Amino acid sequence: MCYTGQGILVSCVSILLAIKGMFSFFTVLPIDVEQRHVDNMNKKFWLVPIVGLFYGLFAGFVFCLTYMCTSKFIAAAVTIFCVSAMNRFLHLDGTVDMGDGLVVSGKREDHIRALKDTLVGAGGIVTGTMIILLLFAEYSSLNIVKFVLFAVNAEVIAKNTQVATAAFGNAGNGMAGDSVRYTTPLSLIKSTALSIIIILALCFLWKYLFGCIFTNYNIVGNSGISIIVGFTMSILWGLVMANVANRNFGIVNGDVLGATNETSRVIAIFFMIFVDSFLE
Numbered sequence: 001m002c003y004t005g006q007g008i009l010v011s012c013v014s015i016l017l018a019i020k021g022m023f024s025f026f027t028v029l030p031i032d033v034e035q036r037h038v039d040n041m042n043k044k045f046w047l048v049p050i051v052g053l054f055y056g057l058f059a060g061f062v063f064c065l066t067y068m069c070t071s072k073f074i075a076a077a078v079t080i081f082c083v084s085a086m087n088r089f090l091h092l093d094g095t096v097d098m099g100d101g102l103v104v105s106g107k108r109e110d111h112i113r114a115l116k117d118t119l120v121g122a123g124g125i126v127t128g129t130m131i132i133l134l135l136f137a138e139y140s141s142l143n144i145v146k147f148v149l150f151a152v153n154a155e156v157i158a159k160n161t162q163v164a165t166a167a168f169g170n171a172g173n174g175m176a177g178d179s180v181r182y183t184t185p186l187s188l189i190k191s192t193a194l195s196i197i198i199i200l201a202l203c204f205l206w207k208y209l210f211g212c213i214f215t216n217y218n219i220v221g222n223s224g225i226s227i228i229v230g231f232t233m234s235i236l237w238g239l240v241m242a243n244v245a246n247r248n249f250g251i252v253n254g255d256v257l258g259a260t261n262e263t264s265r266v267i268a269i270f271f272m273i274f275v276d277s278f279l280e
Contacts, residue, residue: 018044019051026051028088042178045166046191052159053198056152059083063139063147076139080132083155092128094258096120099127101255102248111248115255131262138269148206149223150230150272153199154265157234161264162257163191164238169245169252176254192235199227226275230268237264 021041024031026048062082066075084092101115103123114121142151167188171181203224238260245256 014040015044015047017041018047022048022051023054026087026090027054028086039178043182045179045183046163046187046194048159048162049156049191049195049198052156052195053202055083055086055159056155056202058086059155060148060152063151064144067144067147072143073140076136079139080135091258091261092131094255095131095262096124096128097255098124098245098259100124102244108248108250112250115249115253131266134266135262135269138266138273141273146223146273146276149203150226150269150276153202153227154230154268154272156195156198156202157231157268158261158265160188160191160195160231161234161238161241161268162260164188164235165241165245165252165257165260168239168242169256170250172251172253174253176252176257179257180252188235195231199231203227223276225279226272229275230270230272233271234264234268237267 017037018040020031021033021037023029024033024037025041059079059082063075063079066078097115097117100117100121100123101111103121104110104114114123139147139151163183166176166180166183167185169180171177241256241260241263242252245252249256
């Protein structure tokens with residue numbers, strides 16, 4: 001019994017260290033970390049949907065506040081900027097780099113060289129621009145109710161997609177190498193279960209805290225089906241990203257994971273909006 005209690009305590013400490021390491025790495029928050037935090041973060045990458053929860057709530061707060069003071073178009077633009085700035089434009093940078101790496105012609109070495117090149121080419125500019133435009137269009141089409149249902153959950157879903165890509169990707173030697181190396185299909189199962197718990201908790205939170213808002217919207221029916229479809233498509237997209245990265249670069253690195261986050265968010269929200277419109 002003593003050993004069991006000690007094992008649970010060690011596991012809890014490890015989880016807390018991993019979460020602290022993730023918030024230090026994935027946000028601009030001034031959090032001091034040591035190597036033990038980084039090690040635990042890499043070994044427990046399946047906890048990253050918790051960071052997605054933070055970004056979802058942050059995006060929801062910024063969008064709702066700006067929406068009520070200005071317009072949905074300004075709210076969409078401000079939210080995109082604030083979320084990107086909160087992660088130091090890390091994921092957007094990865095999206096641009098992967099865009100460059102994919103469009104270049106030649107052997108695998110040429111793709112890798114373009115991926116890691118500090119210069120930005122046409123492929124990266126077009127890819128980054130299209131992702132921002134698509135996300136802006138999606139945000140602009142949502143009112144406050146649907147934003148907290150779709151876009152907030154999409155941040156959690158995007159992080160789960162990163163785990164899917166890491167689980168089926170080949171590890172490299174870069175900063176994200178250990179995260180990919182320690183992430184397995186079992187990690188994806190854990191991450192998916194964690195994401196589902198978070199999303200369910202969010203949905204019930206919106207329903208009971210803002211019941212008056214959801215009076216005319218079927219959160220259990222329409223939105224529930226929409227979120228399920230978006231969630232499923234995002235996991236499939238993670239497998240696609242892993243396959244594309246393995247084939248073109250031979251590895252899944254930090255740029256690929258960043259691109260996965262940005263693209264999966266757009267895909268998840270797209271299918272949520274599509275299914276929701278179809279069911280109305």
